[in-house]
Amino acid sequence: MLDWRQATRQLPELINRAIDPRARPLNETELQALALGLRTHLSHDANSPEGWSLLGRVGIMLNNATLATQAYGRAHAIAPDDLPAASGYADVLTRTGEPEMLQQAAGILNHLLNLHPDNLRILQLAAINAYQLERYDLAIARWDKMLSLKEGSSRWRADIEQKIALARQHLSAKVH
Known part of the structure; x- marks a missing residue:
């Protein structure tokens, strides 16, 4: 069982490792300690969208x-226009696949696309969300x-083109 005091002491080191792409990845025990340390920290500094996003x-x-x-919901509530908080929240809502949450994510993504119309991550999330909502034309x-904005590798382009083809099949079946 993790001790919250120990997790709080380790928090700076664990955060640094979590955000440094060159650092050794955290194992499950370290991730649990990071979560506990963050929750403890956020109980004292509850208005940190960065802290809530990291916990997400x-x-x-x-x-x-x-x-x-x-x-992520807490981060988004604190800072609704914060790109990492809002996109993280929309991402986890979309991952649920639940209709009500998909609709909520669609609203967030539409707002983000108004602010950042050429953001590839937001476009990708919005396309996946639209696909799950069976809005194939929008997906x-x-x-x-996305294809018009980025050259990308042939593998990346092929993946996107495959998704488009599948959405077109669903759209065609829906029309007939």
């Missing part, structure tokens, strides 16, 4: 949908825009 990322890494959704339009 940790929730994803721990495969804990509840933690990820709650943490195709967003993937097409």
